[in-house]
Amino acid sequence: MKRGSAPRAQFTVSRILDMAPGLVATAAAVGLSMAVTSVLPTVSPLVVAVALGGLLANVGGLRPAFGTGLAFAGRPVLRFGIVLLGLQLAVGEVIGLGAAGMAVVVITVVATFAATVLLGRALGVSRDLTILVASGFSICGAAAVAAAHGVTKSDEDDVALAVALVTIYGTVAMIALPLLGVPLTLRADQHGAWVGAGVHEVAQVVVAGSAVGGVALAVAVVVKLSRVVLLAPLVVGLGLVERRRTKHDEMTARPPLVPLFVLGFLAAVALRSTGIVSEGVLDVAGFLQKLALTAAMFALGTGVRLAAMWGTGQRALLLGAASTLVAAGVALVAVLALF
Template identity: 50%
Template sequence: MPPSSPASAKRSASRLAAPVRGSGAVGRALPGLAWCAAAVGLTLVLHHLVPTVSPLLVAVLLGVLLTNTVGLPAVAQPGLAFASKRLLRLGVALLGLQLVLSDIVSLGVGLCLTVVAVVALGIVGTCAAGRALGVPAGQRLLIACGFSICGAAAVAAADGVVDSDEEDVASAIALVVVFGTAMIAAVPLAATVLGLSTEQAGLWAGGSIHEVAQVVAVGGALGGSALAAAVVVKLARVLMLAPVLVVLGWRQRRTTRARGATSHPPLVPLFVLGFLGMVALRTTGVLGQPVIDAAQTAQTVLLSAAMFALGCSVRRSALRKVGPRPLALALVSTLIVALTALTGVLVST
């Protein structure tokens, strides 16, 4: 069966925008979900062999590679659309089970304010720089969220609220891969040059590096108390995903009203409420470690499937149009986040 065209992919995606009802819709989704399952299995095996490699990033790159080489049959499109929307939102909600509010509060006022500053200045500064560089509004917003909060998951979650172009999503995630990987080497080297203690270096890594897996890699390499410090600060940044998505939802609602639309997106998306509910549930301490571990595996599987589906929607011709401006913006965003985090760590400790 021939690969699907972009037009057919969009028609399939629009059909999946409505809630899935009936066995017929479920049957149409199964082929695409089977492709997602195979891709997730491959990414988890690679992650097991190389723990520093994020399954989410591997999944989206695999999707881009597959769709631009052998292609996927048109019958897979409904399932891919389902994964890129519904499974993504469920995975983001489960992400809340990795957060314990008491751990974040234990950072102290100074570091908590640092986390807020990293996210706020990172997003505002990146969007302002993107406007000056002529980067399209949707693309600069996705880059800002990915670099300031939690990498690929933040890019995809923001897309779930503002509904950006698939090419902008893929380019933002690709930039997270490139610059986040560079930070794995750059942060320890810079920490040594600056004379930071092991704990300070860990705090800086958690406050400045994009992906959770990348933060773990740096924290483990630094040794001592760096890993625990890095992970807690990074999870505090993940928690900021909820208020950022609420603000984006509010802005999107205002935009649809200004255009005279008869229907409007919810002020607080349901999956954001799910995320906050999972944070509250984890904080109560009623969940045992086996349940938390199982939820983390499920979250990784769901988000990896969603990333693969997003990657499958991106054509090589669109990626060639990215150009140097988003690259320059990614560099600026990395510097804003890193310098804000470093300043906060030095002042707080």
């Protein structure tokens, strides 16, 4: 046995013991979040989890012993969840949209992200919060917020506020877009494409598409998942921007050119696209992905300080409203022009 091997094993055991309190608290929060979602299916467990984390932190329930476990849930577990998210996507489904469908997706995502960044500057919202809101509203809600947080220097307060905005305005869009299809005389496929491009969270799209029914639901889900595909180039782009903003003499602080979890996400997409992964495995992976992202959101939520969020609340609400209108408006115009 080499010298130093025993201490290394001892350190590993010690590390696990250090993480245990935080991981137990995280597991309890995940279980409660899932229970709430089972009663209220329109409420994402990610949203419940970040709220529970914020509540724990702000009522004085957060203990120093939780720190190591929460740090593990907030980074490695988060990235594992994003990798598993790639298994929801098959390239063939995206190609099946055709040129018109992909054009709607790309136009909506690019326009929403760019407009949100410009509006954030105009409203005086911080750069980090603006980037998180732009990512969440243009791509896939809370998961995109978490992915953007992984390559930027945003703090937990910004993450919690961005997730809250996604929930509020995604819910509004989830209710409004199905109701507006009839007065706008949209065909079923047009209505589904609009819902998929204009509603923020995947779960919200499923609910809104179900309200329309038939062909609209299938189209809405495929369009939405096509938006999720753009998560990888978005995160890579944000990582490049962050590298340029970081001084060259701070090489250790600079984010990687392409984060490993993005490569894992792309590998998961490629694996799903081969068709060799069974439905049973996909179901398990989908469940694990939801657990991982819910755990990560609870961990991030424990870093929230309501007093720090209060000053930016009104401007952030305006930004969320404007971003939602841009997403829905651009998506509608693109659908009417191209479908």
